[in-house]
Amino acid sequence: MTHARFTRLAQSLPASVPFVGPEEQERTRGAPFDARLGANENVFGPSPKAIAAMQAEAIEIWKYADAASHDLRAALAGHLGIEMGNIVVGEGIDGLLGYLVRLLIEPGDAVVTSDGAYPTFNYHVAGFGGVLHKLPYRDDHEDLRGLMALARERGAKLIYFANPDNPMGSWLSGADVVAALEDLPEGCLLLLDEAYIEFAPEGTAAPVEIEDERVIRMRTFSKAYGMAGARIGYALGSAGLIRNFEKIRNHFGMGRVAQAGALAALQDQDWLREICDKVAASREAIARIARDNGLDPLPSATNFVTVDCGADGDFARAVLGGLVAQGVFVRMPFVAPQDRCIRISCGTEADLARLAEALPEALRRARGG
Amino acid sequence: MTHARFTRLAQSLPASVPFVGPEEQERTRGAPFDARLGANENVFGPSPKAIAAMQAEAIEIWKYADAASHDLRAALAGHLGIEMGNIVVGEGIDGLLGYLVRLLIEPGDAVVTSDGAYPTFNYHVAGFGGVLHKLPYRDDHEDLRGLMALARERGAKLIYFANPDNPMGSWLSGADVVAALEDLPEGCLLLLDEAYIEFAPEGTAAPVEIEDERVIRMRTFSKAYGMAGARIGYALGSAGLIRNFEKIRNHFGMGRVAQAGALAALQDQDWLREICDKVAASREAIARIARDNGLDPLPSATNFVTVDCGADGDFARAVLGGLVAQGVFVRMPFVAPQDRCIRISCGTEADLARLAEALPEALRRARGG
Numbered sequence: 001m002t003h004a005r006f007t008r009l010a011q012s013l014p015a016s017v018p019f020v021g022p023e024e025q026e027r028t029r030g031a032p033f034d035a036r037l038g039a040n041e042n043v044f045g046p047s048p049k050a051i052a053a054m055q056a057e058a059i060e061i062w063k064y065a066d067a068a069s070h071d072l073r074a075a076l077a078g079h080l081g082i083e084m085g086n087i088v089v090g091e092g093i094d095g096l097l098g099y100l101v102r103l104l105i106e107p108g109d110a111v112v113t114s115d116g117a118y119p120t121f122n123y124h125v126a127g128f129g130g131v132l133h134k135l136p137y138r139d140d141h142e143d144l145r146g147l148m149a150l151a152r153e154r155g156a157k158l159i160y161f162a163n164p165d166n167p168m169g170s171w172l173s174g175a176d177v178v179a180a181l182e183d184l185p186e187g188c189l190l191l192l193d194e195a196y197i198e199f200a201p202e203g204t205a206a207p208v209e210i211e212d213e214r215v216i217r218m219r220t221f222s223k224a225y226g227m228a229g230a231r232i233g234y235a236l237g238s239a240g241l242i243r244n245f246e247k248i249r250n251h252f253g254m255g256r257v258a259q260a261g262a263l264a265a266l267q268d269q270d271w272l273r274e275i276c277d278k279v280a281a282s283r284e285a286i287a288r289i290a291r292d293n294g295l296d297p298l299p300s301a302t303n304f305v306t307v308d309c310g311a312d313g314d315f316a317r318a319v320l321g322g323l324v325a326q327g328v329f330v331r332m333p334f335v336a337p338q339d340r341c342i343r344i345s346c347g348t349e350a351d352l353a354r355l356a357e358a359l360p361e362a363l364r365r366a367r368g369g
Numbered sequence: 370m371t372h373a374r375f376t377r378l379a380q381s382l383p384a385s386v387p388f389v390g391p392e393e394q395e396r397t398r399g400a401p402f403d404a405r406l407g408a409n410e411n412v413f414g415p416s417p418k419a420i421a422a423m424q425a426e427a428i429e430i431w432k433y434a435d436a437a438s439h440d441l442r443a444a445l446a447g448h449l450g451i452e453m454g455n456i457v458v459g460e461g462i463d464g465l466l467g468y469l470v471r472l473l474i475e476p477g478d479a480v481v482t483s484d485g486a487y488p489t490f491n492y493h494v495a496g497f498g499g500v501l502h503k504l505p506y507r508d509d510h511e512d513l514r515g516l517m518a519l520a521r522e523r524g525a526k527l528i529y530f531a532n533p534d535n536p537m538g539s540w541l542s543g544a545d546v547v548a549a550l551e552d553l554p555e556g557c558l559l560l561l562d563e564a565y566i567e568f569a570p571e572g573t574a575a576p577v578e579i580e581d582e583r584v585i586r587m588r589t590f591s592k593a594y595g596m597a598g599a600r601i602g603y604a605l606g607s608a609g610l611i612r613n614f615e616k617i618r619n620h621f622g623m624g625r626v627a628q629a630g631a632l633a634a635l636q637d638q639d640w641l642r643e644i645c646d647k648v649a650a651s652r653e654a655i656a657r658i659a660r661d662n663g664l665d666p667l668p669s670a671t672n673f674v675t676v677d678c679g680a681d682g683d684f685a686r687a688v689l690g691g692l693v694a695q696g697v698f699v700r701m702p703f704v705a706p707q708d709r710c711i712r713i714s715c716g717t718e719a720d721l722a723r724l725a726e727a728l729p730e731a732l733r734r735a736r737g738g
Contacts, residue, residue, distance in 0.1 A: 003558045003583045004610050005526050007475045015615035023435040036432065045431040054427040054626065061423065061598040061630065062414040063405065064591070066392035091460060091622045098619055106376045120621075127617050157374050189372045214372045222433075229430040229625030241373050246384035248496050250467055252489075253460045255624045256598025257423065261430065 009107060009129045018119040022329045034327035035351040037344050039228070040166065040196075040304050043351065044278050046226035046261065047271035053264035054230075054257045065256035072263050076234060079266060082210045085239040088246075091253050093195055093218045093233035096245075098124045100191065100216065100235070101158070103244050105130040110156040114142045116167070116335030118193065121160045130158075137338055140298060140306075141170045148183040155187070162193040164200050167333040167343045169300030177206035184214050189241075192217045195233075198224035198272060199279055200301035211238045223303060224272055224279075225265040230258035279303045282346035289356045290344075293363055304345045306333070313339035315366055322362025328355055378476060378498045387488040391698045403696035404720040406713050408597070409535065409565075409673050412720065413647050415595035415630065416640035422633035423599075423626045434625035441632050445603060448635060451579045454608040457615075460622055462564055462587045462602035465614075467493045469560065469585065469604070470527070472613050474499035479525040483511045485536070485704030487562065490529045499527075506707055509667060509675075510539040517552040524556070531562035533569050536702040536712045538669030546575035553583050558610075561586045564602075567593035567641060568648055569670035580607045592672060593641055593648075594634040599627035648672045651715035658725045659713075662732055673714045675702070682708035684735055691731025697724055 022039060026032050036043070045051070069089040077084045090096040097120060105111060107129030113121060115134035125132050133154045135146050142165050151159050164171035177192065184190055194217050197205050208215045216237040222228040232254070235242065265271075286305040287297035296308040309316040313336050320332050320342050332342045344355065391408060395401050405412070414420075438458040446453045459465040466489060474480060476498030482490060484503035494501050502523045504515050516528050533540035546561065553559055563586050566574050577584045585606040591597040601623070604611065634640075655674040656666035665677040678685040682705050689701050689711050701711045713724065 002556060003553070004473065004585075004613075005556050005558075006472055006613065009475070010472045010613060010616060013616040015612050017436060017615065017620045019436070019621075021433065021436040021621070023439065024437055027439065039433055041433060042431050045428075051427050051430070054430065055424040057598075058420050058423040058427070058626070058630070059414075061420070062411050062595045064390065064408055064410060064597045065600075067386060067388070067390040068393055070392065070396065091619060094621055095619050103375055103379045104373065106378070184372070187371060187374050189374075216373075226431045228433045229426075231434075231622060231624045243384050244373075244375065244379060246386065247379060247382040250460060250464050251386045252388075252390070252463050253600060255600045255627055257427070257626050258624055261427070 013127060016123070018123045025324070025329065031327065033329040035347055035354040036329050037347045037351055037355065038329035038331040040223065040302070040345045041228045042223060042226040042275065042279070042303060043347050044226060044275050046265050047268035049268050050227065050261045050265035054261040057257045057260035061256055063256060064252055065254050065259055067251040069254055069259055072259050075263055075266050080236070082236065083239065086210050086236055086242055087234055088242050088249070089232065089234045089254060090249060092222060092231045093193065093220045094120050095231070095253070096218055096233050096235045097121050098127070099245055099249050101125055101128050101130065102248055104157050104189065110154040111158045111160070112147050112151045112154065112156040113160040114147065116333050116338050117142065117160060117162060118166060119334070137168065140168045140338065141165065141172070144172060144177065144180045145183055148180060148185065151188045152185040157187065158189050158191055160191050160193065162195065163206065164196045164204065164301035166196065166302065167306060167331070168338060169298055169302045169304060169306045171200055171204050171301040173203050174206035175203065178208060181214055190215045194218065195220045195223050196302040199276055199303050204301060210236065213238045213241060216241060221262045221265060224275055225262070226275065227258070227261055227265060230255070230261055232258050232262045279346045282352065285352050286344050286346065286355070289352060289359060293359050298341070304343050306341045306343045308341050311340060316340050316342055318366035319362050322365045323358050326358040326361060328358045382496060385492065387492045394693070394698065400696065402698040404716055404723040405698050406716050406720055406724065407698040407700040409592065409671070409714045410597045411592055411595040411644065411672060412716050413595060413644050415634050416637035418637045418640070419596065419630045419634035423630040426626045426629035430625055432625065433621055434623050434628055436620040438623055438628055441628050444632055444635050449605070451605065452608065455579050455605055455611055456603055457611050457618070458601065458603045458623060459618060460602070461591060461600045462562065462589050463489050464600070464622070465587055465602050465604045466490050468614055468618055470494055470497050470499065471617055473526050473558065479523040480527045480529070481516050481520045481523065481525040482529040483516065485702050485707050486511065486529060486531060487535060488703070506537065509537045509707065510534065510541070513541060513546065513549045514552055517549060517554065520557045521554040526556065527558050527560055529560050529562065531564065532573065532575065533565045533670035535565065535671065536675060536700070537707060538667055538671045538673060538675045540569055540573050540670040542572050543575035544572065547577060550583055559584045563587065564589045564592050565671040568645055568672050573670060579605065582607045582610060585610060590631045590634060593644060594631070595644065596627070596630055596634060599624070599630055601627050601631045648715045651721065654721050655713050655715065655724070658721060658728060662728050667710070673712050675710045675712045677710050680709060685709050685711055687735035688731050691734045692727050695727040695730060697727045
């Protein structure tokens with residue numbers, strides 16, 4: 001006797017996770033990692049004021065959080081010079097990606113992304129029955145004009161484009177992003193994932209008019225603001241577009257501690273600047289370690305450095321395996337030819353000392369030495 | 370030029386929120402409430418050990434949380450004598466309801482609930498295009514056998530049933546719930562919402578075999594565990610059923626602080642027992658205040674008391690309005706004849722003193738005095 005009659009779509013989906021988390025890997029290997037450099041987390045952490053705000057708010061945890069995220073959205077609106085109606089707060093960019101895909105995509109609808117871009121976006125598209133069309137990276141950059149041409153060809157409803165990009169760390173100027181919008185086909189929305197924008201050079205944030213209906217942007221407190229474990233992201237777009245999230249979002253889904261922390265983090269822009277300096281220094285240090293080992297670090301506008309291991313994907317996977325085996329958690333691009341690289345998140349001096357120690361041995365093993 | 374092409378379903382949905390939160394009401398009225406007795410929150414709060422665990426974990430907020438919620442699920446499994454594979458943790462019961470509906474319901478599918486039961490469930494069903502069939506309460510109880518008959522008649526895929534019930538506070542014995550399963554039609558899953566179960570008399574939790582594929586149960590840390598603002602719920606069911614959530618859930622959607630707090634809260638069962646005693650005493654106090662004002666408190670197995678105001682919905686709405694105007698936040702059932710009642714959550718002595726003070730005036734006004 002069967003009781004749960006799943007939708008045809010649900011029946012067709014695999015039970016899958018876009019990423020295996022480091023804790024899962026630690027349980028599998030039976031030991032914790034010595035250096036956690038694989039998830040593009042911000043090891044330097046959030047503003048102490050954000051931590052204090054979260055600790056104070058923990059006492060108020062018996063109350064549901066404000067379903068409108070009023071105070072946080074008001075602060076974001078002031079910070080960005082836009083209206084609250086242009087902002088929706090959600091359970092990380094991951095959660096907001098799911099909501100956006102749900103609003104736009106039904107089975108068979110075309111969606112365009114770069115081959116090897118963010119897997120969680122692909123997970124959500126598959127989860128709503130969308131058909132993904134993937135364009136290769138060009139010179140380790142997402143090819144925005146190419147994505148738009150592919151969208152036109154396929155009649156796609158949605159394009160995913162990250163600036164700066166993960167996993168390659170590459171970026172376009174904001175002006176180039178805006179210029180490319182002339183190629184965006186009608187009936188197609190550009191989803192601009194700016195998770196790493198605070199780390200990027202001045203001029204990388206696309207100067208899109210907030211009421212421009214061609215674009216929705218997503219940002220997060222998980223990266224530069226150092227609050228990955230709080231699960232707070234936000235989407236920016238025209239008020240008419242943003243209003244649609246009210247139709248489907250989990251209104252009471254945001255945590256109270258998380259919102260208080262995000263508000264305090266946003267209000268400490270001095271700390272944010274310090275973090276960005278620390279991240280820049282850490283990028284340099286990672287690049288130096290890579291070069292010292294004969295590897296080629298790619299330029300990065302993020303809090304990670306993607307390092308070209310100089311051979312094919314099997315070689316890079318072996319290097320990654322060697323690092324993980326020595327307790328250094330890193331990740332790598334999934335798709336050739338980007339999978340010639342490994343991706344190393346910025347870390348503390350101690351983290352990078354572990355990396356510097358482990359990398360020669362990992363390379364030796366990968367070379368069969 | 371239109372860029373966001375929404376699905377037909379998304380176009381058909383209203384921008385709505387299942388509940389207006391108290392913060393929103395406070396902003397509208399321009400003043401905070403003196404007593405927060407409307408959202409069935411647990412004013413007595415979580416275990417101090419849970420607060421301490423959350424405060425300690427705030428320092429680790431730079432890391433994503435464990436996407437598998439391993440430690441919390443392991444602790445729940447131990448506590449309940451089941452396997453980790455029988456448990457999925459999610460963003461409150463609200464989030465889990467959304468996932469379950471998404472797994473089962475496509476446009477046109479029939480779903481059965483009681484008329485006036487949990488609006489957030491209805492919101493999710495509508496959000497996936499399901500067709501709700503509603504059965505009236507019977508003597509202020511959800512009519513479980515009737516729900517099953519209606520499900521059979523409509524070919525429903527899913528029945529929502531809360532035990533204890535919100536908003537009426539009524540309950541069935543767990544034995545009666547299990548006995549009623551004989552009437553559950555094939556192809557229909559019983560969703561048993563046990564959000565308030567810890568407050569209920571011994572024997573209310575239905576003794577369902579965990580691998581029984583007819584039932585999925587949902588529980589929460591928002592009520593008895595006092596952590597509404599942390600957004601942690603969990604669903605219990607057969608491993609084969611629970612595995613399906615892995616196809617669609619936001620794997621990295623759970624907060625780190627929330628998970629640490631929930632784990633510590635679960636481990637302090639002494640505190641939970643104290644809370645349940647305090648809640649029972651508060652229920653008695655609310656009932657007394659109601660009787661002192663000539664109103665009829667209904668029996669409750671929850672952390673609220675639904676009070677029959679003795680007339681129609683308009684009268685009860687006027688009483689509620691009078692309380693809210695005096696700074697006492699309460700809610701009430703939406704549907705007749707249950708809307709003859711107001712619903713008052715358990716509170717501190719100070720909260721109930723405010724209630725006792727405000728209620729006579731609210732009644733006077735409602736009676737046009």
